Amino acid sequence: MTADEETGARVTNRRSRRREVRLAYLLLVPALIIFAVFVFFPFIKNFQLAFYSTPPFPGLPNRYAGFSQITSVLGSSDFRNSLTVTVFFAVLTVPAGIFLGLLLAVLANQKLRGMAIYRTIFSSTIATSVAVASVVFGTLMSPQVGLLPWLGINPNPAILNNPTLALPAVAITTIWQNLGLSFILMSAGLQSVPEDILEAAKVDGAGTWTCFWRVTVPSLSPTIFFAAVVGSIFAFQTFGQIDLLTQGGPENKTNVLTYFIVTQLHVHQNPGYAAVLSIALFLITLVLTLLQLRFLERRVHYAR
Amino acid sequence: MSRVALEHITKRFDDVVAVDDLTLEAHDEELLVLLGPSGCGKSTALRIIAGLEAPSEGTVRIGDRDVTDAEAKDRDVAMVFQSYALYPHMTVARNVEFPLRARRVPPAERDERVAEAARALDITELLGRKPAQLSGGQRQRVALARAIVRRPQAFLMDEPLSNLDAKLRVQTRAELVDLQRRFQATVVYVTHDQVEAMTMGHRIAILDRGVLQQVDAPQAVYERPANLFVARFIGTPPMNTIEGRLTGGADHLVFEASGVTVALPAGLASATMSASPDRVVLGVRPEDLRLDPAGSLTAKIILIESLGHERHLVVRLDDGQTVIVRQPGDQTPPRDGEAVTLSANPDSLHLFDADTEQRISS
Amino acid sequence: MTADAAILPGPVTASTEVATRRRGGPSRRVRLLGRYLLLSVLAVIVLFPIYITVVNSLLRPAQIASQPPTFFPTHPIFSTYSDAWSSGHLGHYLFNSFVVTIIIVGGQVLTSILAGYAFAFLKFPFKRALFVLFLATLMIPFEVTVVQNLTTVVSLGIYNTYAGLAAPFLAWGLGVFLLRQAFLGIPRDLDDAAALDGYGNWRFLWRVAVPLARPSIAALTVFSFLTAWNQYLWPLLVTKDEHLSTVQIGLRQLRGTSLENVNITFAGVIIAVVPLVVLLVVFQKQLIRGLTAGAVKG
Structure with missing residues (x-):
């Protein structure tokens, strides 16, 4: 019997079936309204906005610009810079975050005494927010605070004003803030590594290192892939760290896509421009999501 | 208690005919067993009586009432499931009184009827426990108590013993028969186990691929099987x-x-x-x-x-x-x-x- | 979803480990010591930023700038916390954060329960299409819609209000998905039994389905709380005056103050973190379930 037939179990006659349908829609309506107003409507509206350019003076009507606005925005050096910065930021944060999370998870997965304490410590940054991490790191990195000189780093000129170092500094802040989450994900993944296969490998004479690369990592690959995709999506949505630490500077070297969108909207009052950028952001997210779905599909086929 | 009758019942799921023109009656105070291999349509027939499935054609009667279009809750039948279907988050007492709450029975009467059902099934000392803390046999008793407490027109039982181990099954079989006699209950009992059917049923209805093969007393079915299917199915x-x-x-x-x-x-x-x-x-x-x-x-x-x-x-x-x-x-x-x-x-x-x-x- | 697999504290069989350790020779003991050393060094690195924040929040500004930095405050100053609380309006911001977070969490949990039940238990036309539509919301990041949402909130007249802060987050596709899965895990027999016992869908939902889905609801609650509490972009855009600022925005105002106030900034950060630390200590299990649900499900 299929699931649908079973879920219809209560339905015995036409009258109550109508009642069931009515109840179903009633239950869906609250969520549907929210989605319609705050997800689907603005999503579609983006496409409309993208075709209209906003005049430089307020009060004038928007002008239909066709594809010209889209091509000009996507072809602009600002956009290319922003995209480069964002990709660079993802490259700096995602692999390092996964690697550190995995390292901590594997170390804390040992059957030793007191591991619970280490697990708590390693997952602790989950309690921080982007704002908390940014304020902590921003303040610690400021030239007035005595920490950097003590670590042998020259705080002048300020790191966050240095075009080369600003983005890596933001990346370190982000990696630290996400470390707890990464650790928890990888630890959960480790629980699913089949114990009997590990034992079989040990009986076959495999060392710790071989076990790790031949058994643990392959078993974890779905988790690692998930973390990579979700991490990349998050990286493309980075806003708070940039707003709190660098405001896109110095020399636009930290002007990531989301920050770019918001400044176009808020500072330059240019919703058309921002809409084109939003669509670009959506397409990037879509590609990443489809990549993951594709991979999951394959995994399911192999597993069954 | 009341009789339960199916008249020319057919049930189709898409292209599959699960029950094919079934006419069958459980008399008042009778224990009628629906017997057949898995997929023979016996459970579907039971669910049609309960009102959990709507028949594609035919009429269902309970007592003198045509209940074909009545909802499950208005049919006044109780069902015991193979899985017992106990609510895991409620105590035994809450489980047993759950049907009474739905029917807005006053609290005093509710307590009295729960106590009575608990006594009948010897589960009084279990009333404060949760289903997870019970053995399979105890859960089975709770499920029966929940059915009895409603004082329904008829009981429907869907393989109620198949989750018990062999020894307990034999013992519970006898207890169920005793219970049926004490409450003078009309019971429609679904099983794939012919020993259960032979030992418990007043009459046995044997189904194969949705079609009724024979209805008769156990000894008669054994001695005079109506066709080859019944002949081969009954007896070990x-x-x-x-x-x-x-x-x-x-x-x-x-x-x-x-x-x-x-x-x-x-x-x-x-x-x-x-x-x-x-x-x-x-x-x-x-x-x-x-x-x-x-x-x-x-x-x-x-x-x-x-x-x-x-x-x-x-x-x-x-x-x-x-x-x-x-x-x-x-x-x-x-x-x-x-x-x-x-x-x-x-x-x-x-x-x-x-x-x-x-x-x-x- | 396997609940237990997602709960962090892994298989620790301390007693057997101790037994094997006693048998080990000196090289084994050295290796063991090395492991603990490595773990401890990493723990110190992870904790260092928070530790130094706590320390600096208890120092005078001059000490913070001094060389070498102070790592163990000998004369801690606790007045920084009351200063941060009053001059930073942190009490007020915390209140705002709580109000907005509770509206969001309540809304999200409610809409997820209702929609999740419909998708799990009811049969209706366009069920598949609607479910796909719900899942599709997960592919559209909030940042993509933020431009238009701001306009919408203004035209709805809820700009710069609690309602405006919460409205876009009152439903969440992942929440619906999570609870649908939880409801699908409830045996069909219970549904049938309840129908026979005289319980309609509405009463079955609240008396049976919701109590049985409690672990998933708890996970959703904690996860939803965490994300709502930590929101930054939307509260920044949708509020005009400090009166409605949440804690995260409050931190923005604490930042960048001059050296004399650095210790107060650090104290403010700690104050802002404390509610979440408490939440996480109490609801660790639920949070981890919520976080890993996506990964386990894919």
């Missing part, structure tokens, strides 16, 4: 069926297969002559066959299964058909591979038309 080990042909005339009709010659008794012979089937199948239960040096069936022993009090001899006839013979434990066993001759009790022969598979009755 099952009835032997041997394909063959008929020779001779009305006064001396003989069943013949390779190495098998069985003279039919007069009554059966005349019935057969009037039915005049092209090909026939002879049915003989294992206990109606015996080793007999003067027997007219020649066979070879291929396996001997000893159960202590009796033996099952698996023998092969000349044409390769296998037959099981039940031999009391105190008789001398044959040797493995030995050639033997058998004779059949002429009063317990069953003859079926090989084409229609129906019984040829004397």
Whole structure:
């Protein structure tokens, strides 16, 4: 019997079936309204906005610009810079975050005494927010605070004003803030590594290192892939760290896509421009999501 | 309690006919067993009575009421599920009183009826526990208590014993029968286990692929199976069926297969002559066959299964058909591979038309 | 979803480990010591930023700038916390954060329960299409819609209000998905039994389905709380005056103050973190279930 037939179990006659349908829609309506107003409507509206350019003076009507606005925005050096910065930021944060999370998870997965304490410590940054991490790191990195000189780093000129170092500094802040989450994900993944296969490998004479690369990592690959995709999506949505630490500077070297969108909207009052950028952001997210779905599909086929 | 009747019920799921024109009635205070292999439509029939499935065609009656269009909750029947369907987050007491709450029974009466049902099933000391803290047998009792507490028109039971271990099942079987008598309950009981059906049912309804094969008292079904399906389904080990042909005339009709010659008794012979089937199948239960040096069936022993009090001899006839013979434990066993001759009790022969598979009755 | 697999504290069989350790020779003991050393060094690195924040929040500004930095405050100053609380309006911001977070969490949990039940238990036309539509919301990041949402909130007249802060987050596709899965895990027999016992869908939902889905609801609650509490972009855009600022925005105002106030900034950060630390200590299990649900499900 299929699931649908079973879920219809209560339905015995036409009258109550109508009642069931009515109840179903009633239950869906609250969520549907929210989605319609705050997800689907603005999503579609983006496409409309993208075709209209906003005049430089307020009060004038928007002008239909066709594809010209889209091509000009996507072809602009600002956009290319922003995209480069964002990709660079993802490259700096995602692999390092996964690697550190995995390292901590594997170390804390040992059957030793007191591991619970280490697990708590390693997952602790989950309690921080982007704002908390940014304020902590921003303040610690400021030239007035005595920490950097003590670590042998020259705080002048300020790191966050240095075009080369600003983005890596933001990346370190982000990696630290996400470390707890990464650790928890990888630890959960480790629980699913089949114990009997590990034992079989040990009986076959495999060392710790071989076990790790031949058994643990392959078993974890779905988790690692998930973390990579979700991490990349998050990286493309980075806003708070940039707003709190660098405001896109110095020399636009930290002007990531989301920050770019918001400044176009808020500072330059240019919703058309921002809409084109939003669509670009959506397409990037879509590609990443489809990549993951594709991979999951394959995994399911192999597993069954 | 009330009678429960299905009239020309058909149920289709897309293209599959789960129940095909089923007409069946459980009389007032009767324990009617629906028996059949899995997928035969017995559970669907039960769910149609309960109101959990709507029939594609036909009428359902409970008492004198046509309930075909009534919702499950308005049919006043209680159901015991194979999984017991206890609510895991509620105590036993809350589980038992749950149906009463839905019907807005006043609290005082509620408590009284719960206590009464708990006493009837001997679960009073379990009332404060959660289902997870109970054994399988205890859960089963709670499920029964939840059914009884409602004082319904009829009880529907869907394989209620199949999650119990073998020993507990035998014990609970007797208790269920006792309970049915005490409450003078109308029960429709679904099972795939023919031993359960034989020991518990006042009558047994046997279904196969959605079609009702036979309804009758257990002994009658055993002694006079209506067709080959019923003949093979009821009884352990099952009835032997041997394909063959008929020779001779009305006064001396003989069943013949390779190495098998069985003279039919007069009554059966005349019935057969009037039915005049092209090909026939002879049915003989294992206990109606015996080793007999003067027997007219020649066979070879291929396996001997000893159960202590009796033996099952698996023998092969000349044409390769296998037959099981039940031999009391105190008789001398044959040797493995030995050639033997058998004779059949002429009063317990069953003859079926090989084409229609129906019984040829004397 | 396997609940237990997602709960962090892994298989620790301390007693057997101790037994094998006693048998080990000196090289084994050295290796063991090395492991603990490595773990401890990493733990110190992870904790260092928070530790130094706590320390600096207890120092005078001059000490913070001094060389070498102070790592163990000998004369801690606790007045920084009351200063941060009053001058930073942190009490007020915390209140705002709580109000907005509770509206969001309540809304999200409610809409997820309702929609999740419909998708799990009811049969209705366009069920598949609607479910796909719900899942599709997960592919559209909030940042993509933020431009238009701001306009919408203004035209709805809820700009710069609690309602405006919460409205876009009152439903969440992942929440619906999570609870649908939880409801699908409830045996059908319970549904049938309840129908026979006289319980309609509505009462079955609240008396049976919701209590049985409690672990998933708890996970959703904690996860939803965490994300709502930590929101930054939307509260920044949708509020005009400090009166409605949440804690995260409050931190923005604490930042960048001059050296004399650095210790107060650090104290403010700690104050902002404390509610979440408490939440996480209490609801660790539920949070981890919520976080890993996506990964386990894919």
